[in-house]
Each structure stands twice: as structure tokens, then as C-alpha cells.
Amino acid sequence: MDGIREWVGSARSVAVLTGAGISAESGIPTFRGPGGLWRTYRPEDLATPQAFSRDPKLVWEWYDWRRGLIARAQPNPGHFALAEMERRSKKFALITQNVDGLHDRAGNRNILKVHGDIWVVRCAACGRERVDERASIPELPPRCACGGIERPGVVWFGESLPADVWARAEQAAPADLFFVIGTSAVVYPAAGLVALAKSAGAKVVEINIAETPVSGLVDASLRGPAAEILPGLLDG
Ligand code: BJW
Ligand code: ZN
Numbered sequence: 001m002d003g004i005r006e007w008v009g010s011a012r013s014v015a016v017l018t019g020a021g022i023s024a025e026s027g028i029p030t031f032r033g034p035g036g037l038w039r040t041y042r043p044e045d046l047a048t049p050q051a052f053s054r055d056p057k058l059v060w061e062w063y064d065w066r067r068g069l070i071a072r073a074q075p076n077p078g079h080f081a082l083a084e085m086e087r088r089s090k091k092f093a094l095i096t097q098n099v100d101g102l103h104d105r106a107g108n109r110n111i112l113k114v115h116g117d118i119w120v121v122r123c124a125a126c127g128r129e130r131v132d133e134r135a136s137i138p139e140l141p142p143r144c145a146c147g148g149i150e151r152p153g154v155v156w157f158g159e160s161l162p163a164d165v166w167a168r169a170e171q172a173a174p175a176d177l178f179f180v181i182g183t184s185a186v187v188y189p190a191a192g193l194v195a196l197a198k199s200a201g202a203k204v205v206e207i208n209i210a211e212t213p214v215s216g217l218v219d220a221s222l223r224g225p226a227a228e229i230l231p232g233l234l235d236g
Pocket of ligand 2 (some may be wrong): 123124125126127144145146147148234
């Protein structure tokens with residue numbers, strides 16, 4: 001821990017990749033692992049463009065349920081520690097796979113949402129986007145002024161990541177210090193940022209309660225809940 005605290009203190013640039021595990025202690029279910037969403041729901045029924053074309057109402061009901069959960073949740077000490085880390089860093093980028101917006105609510109500024117944002121809705125017909133922060137949308141699926149069906153502004157399997165955001169993530173990853181936090185690191189291309197950072201010479205630190213496919217690649221592994229470990233990296 002002491003060595004990593006020093007890395008945090010001396011790094012000229014820091015990049016962080018987060019996944020669902022950082023929001024677990026805010027009460028938001030992860031995707032994989034015990035209690036994960038994919039234990040109850042099949043990704044292909046809910047998180048693909050094909051699923052949405054087949055049954056937009058079903059997909060929306062699932063997202064509406066998650067919006068309600070997220071609206072009631074609060075950022076946890078892990079999120080707040082990352083906001084503090086950004087304030088203390090000369091150069092900092094927070095690359096997140098999460099769509100929940102808890103990093104924004106904790107106070108981070110340079111956030112790259114590579115899998116989109118659950119509070120954004122986009123017309124599937126004309127592409128118009130709007131922010132809708134209602135915890136529950138009264139009529140599902142919602143419709144655009146053009147008459148088209150709107151969809152959640154998230155990235156589903158088989159879809160490309162937003163090109164501009166992804167380009168900025170690839171630029172930010174080769175920092176002095178790279179944290180990979182609370183992600184199973186199985187979903188690509190996001191998981192590939194870890195190897196990108198490592199091969200560019202970054203010191204890579206993983207924070208996770210369990211081993212992942214990138215554990216063998218990193219310079220240090222901190223095993224435990226992110227909300228407990230992250231605040232400790234800023235002490236002293
Ligand atoms: C804690 C903790 C605590 C718990 N403290 N830790 C090979 C075969 C088939 C497909 C592919 C393939 N290779 C690549 C692909 C494509 C596919 C992919 O990666 N598939 C693999 C799964 C096999 N990728 C894509 O399709 C991507 N697009 C793409 O590649 O475009 C190019 C393309 C275009 C056209 C055709 C083909 C390619 C898009 C991926 C989109 C992912 N979307 C989702 C849903 C987002 C919206 C929503 O939220 O509903 O993103 S899926 C889901 O997984 C979500 C997450 O962001 C993502 C990653 O999950 P994450 O965050 O890692 O969560 P978990 O649950 O997996 O892990 C939690 C971790 O936390 C665990 O490790 C725990 O131990 C830990 N943890 N509590 C610290 N307290
Ligand atoms: Zn429209």
C-alpha cells in the first residue's frame with residue numbers, strides 16, 4: 001500500500017478504468033459473479049440491438065428498473081476517492097464502463113464513458129439524443145418527436161463504442177500510473193486498455209475483490225472492496 005501511495009503522489013499523469021465493481025458498494029448489481037445481472041438475465045435478451053428490435057418494451061422495462069435502482073443509490077467512498085485523486089493530479093482521466101453516472105455525482109470531471117450513459121436516450125430512427133433523468137419513464141418505449149422509438153444511450157454487444165470517447169480513452173491510457181478497478185476485464189475493447197497502458201510503460205494497479213484475466217499483467221494487485229481500498233491510497 002505504501003509503495004502505491006507513493007506512485008499516486010509522484011505520477012505526472014493518472015488514468016483509471018472502472019467497471020461495475022466500483023458501484024457494487026452503492027448497491028448497484030454487477031453483471032457477472034455472485035448476484036450479477038447476467039445470472040438472472042441473458043445478455044442476448046436485453047443488451048443487444050437485436051433484442052431491442054425484437055422487444056423494445058421488454059428491454060426498456062429492464063433499463064427502467066435499473067434507472068430506479070441507480071436513482072436511489074449514492075456514490076460510495078471509492079467514487080469520492082477517485083474525485084479527490086483527480087483534484088490532486090496534474091493530468092487525470094477516468095475511463096468508465098459504467099453507465100450509472102455515479103462518478104459524475106462524486107465530482108470527477110474528465111470522465112470518458114465508453115459504454116454510454118443510462119440517463120441519455122437516443123432516437124433509434126433519427127439519432128436525436130436527450131438527457132432524461134426521471135427515475136421511471138411513464139410510457140415505454142418512449143418516442144421521439146419524429147415518431148421513432150427511443151433507446152437507452154448505452155453501448156450493447158456488437159455495437160461500436162462512441163468513436164470520439166474511445167479515441168480519448170486510448171490517448172489517456174498510456175499514463176504514468178493506470179488503475180483498473182472493479183471490472184472483470186472480459187469485455188473488449190475496454191479490457192484491452194490495460195495491456196495498452198502496460199505496453200506503453202504505465203505502472204498498472206488492479207483493485208478487485210477477485211482475480212481477473214489481467215491480474216497476471218499488472219504491477220500490483222490490491223484484493224478487496226474498492227470503497228475500502230481507494231480512500232487508503234490518498235492518506236498521508
Ligand atoms: C469488485 C467489487 C468491489 C465486485 N470492489 N471489485 C469474442 C466473442 C464474441 C464477442 C466478442 C469477442 N471479443 C470481443 C467481442 C465483442 C464484445 C465482447 O467483448 N464480448 C466478450 C464478452 C466476449 N464486445 C462488444 O461487442 C463491444 N463492441 C465492439 O467490440 O464493437 C466492435 C464490433 C462491432 C460490431 C461487431 C463486433 C464488434 C461492446 C461491448 C458493450 C458492453 N455492454 C455492456 C452493457 C452496457 C449497458 C448497460 O449497462 O446495460 O457493458 S455489457 C456489460 O459488461 C456492461 C459493462 O460495462 C461490461 C463490463 O462489465 P464489468 O464492468 O467488468 O462488470 P462485471 O460484472 O463483469 O465485473 C465486476 C467486477 O467487479 C468483477 O471482477 C468483480 O470481482 C469485481 N467486484 N464487487 C472491487 N466491491
Ligand atoms: Zn427521432
